[in-house]
Amino acid sequence: MKSVVTGGAGFIGSHLVDRLVDAGDDVLVIDDLSSGKEINVPSGARLEEMDIGDDRLGSVLDSFGPARVFHAAAQISVSVSAREPMTDAKTNVIGTLNVLEAIRNASGEQAKFVFVSTGGAMYGEPEQLPAAEALPASPGSPYGASKHTVEIYLPVYERLFGLNHTTLRLANVYGPRQDPHGEAGVVAIFSRAMLAGRDVTIFGDGKDERDYVYVGDVVEALVLAAESNEGGPYNVGTGIGTNVNDLFGVLAELCDYGQPAIYGPPRAGDIGKISLDSALLSRDMGWRPETGLVDGLATTVSWFRANPD
Numbered sequence: 001m002k003s004v005v006t007g008g009a010g011f012i013g014s015h016l017v018d019r020l021v022d023a024g025d026d027v028l029v030i031d032d033l034s035s036g037k038e039i040n041v042p043s044g045a046r047l048e049e050m051d052i053g054d055d056r057l058g059s060v061l062d063s064f065g066p067a068r069v070f071h072a073a074a075q076i077s078v079s080v081s082a083r084e085p086m087t088d089a090k091t092n093v094i095g096t097l098n099v100l101e102a103i104r105n106a107s108g109e110q111a112k113f114v115f116v117s118t119g120g121a122m123y124g125e126p127e128q129l130p131a132a133e134a135l136p137a138s139p140g141s142p143y144g145a146s147k148h149t150v151e152i153y154l155p156v157y158e159r160l161f162g163l164n165h166t167t168l169r170l171a172n173v174y175g176p177r178q179d180p181h182g183e184a185g186v187v188a189i190f191s192r193a194m195l196a197g198r199d200v201t202i203f204g205d206g207k208d209e210r211d212y213v214y215v216g217d218v219v220e221a222l223v224l225a226a227e228s229n230e231g232g233p234y235n236v237g238t239g240i241g242t243n244v245n246d247l248f249g250v251l252a253e254l255c256d257y258g259q260p261a262i263y264g265p266p267r268a269g270d271i272g273k274i275s276l277d278s279a280l281l282s283r284d285m286g287w288r289p290e291t292g293l294v295d296g297l298a299t300t301v302s303w304f305r306a307n308p309d
């Protein structure tokens, strides 16, 4: 099976590429290496260093002829999106449309499109948690708005051009190779700082809650989504909210870190509590998270220990 993974040199994308290569897929990675790294791409996959907004994307995709396109390339920082909404939209909206146009205009059979969206930045701060897909989208940042914009385009492409697509709304993903700048960058930031014996700052009172889902479980959801004929969107999370103070405690133990946390002012735009209900994904595709938080964090810390900066 031929698969394209945009953003395949990044954190989540590269774990997916590993999985697809192991399964015998012929994989083409499209990544501009803005935050991804060449070393993340396994030797069994081919890397095309290219912006997803590039005019040549269509011909690259057409000559490869993928059966499916996993779209993980994105501007991923909520705070960058708040500072520079145009930069965010250029990649996350216009760049994504360029990928969709490349699929639509391909000469062979149209590829299946799997869209990597966000659950953590999609629902605002709902009163009832965990949040289910039936809740209205209420993004609190340009990043969430750009992901939601693409979600609105997808059924339009389906109606007009027959695009087969599935959207996954990911919670806060963590695991080995994580870049410290993403939505769940806190695990990477804390682990790196603790292992180096540096101070660790918690912004706010540490009572903010996030739904931390292990990258291996997310990869399974992506593979299942590629086989689905449902558009979604589907949440991908554990349904469990973990606060920053508790996360600090678990990581401190795993890293043998004895210093107390330093508390700083809360950051603008950070939401209080979010966790995602994945019952729909479980019902339609049989997905459930297999890796518990402590086990997943232990694997992640071991990786950071073996791969210092």
Ligand SMILES: NC(=O)c1ccc[n+]([C@@H]2O[C@H](COP(=O)([O-])OP(=O)(O)OC[C@H]3O[C@@H](n4cnc5c(N)ncnc54)[C@H](O)[C@@H]3O)[C@@H](O)[C@H]2O)c1
Binding pocket: 006, 007, 008, 009, 010, 011, 012, 013, 030, 031, 032, 033, 034, 035, 036, 037, 050, 051, 052, 053, 071, 072, 073, 074, 075, 076, 091, 095, 116, 117, 118, 119, 120, 169, 170, 171, 172, 173, 174, 179, 182, 183, 184
């Ligand atoms: N990490 C999370 O917790 C999380 C949560 C929800 C959604 N997501 C989504 O998952 C996807 C992957 O995120 P990640 O955490 O692996 O981040 P990442 O930064 O490690 O991966 C993104 C990849 O996209 C590439 N990229 C960025 N802009 C590009 C462009 N214009 N053209 C080509 N390549 C480009 C980067 O070089 C990088 O390799 C993103 O779409 C992100 O929005 C992540």
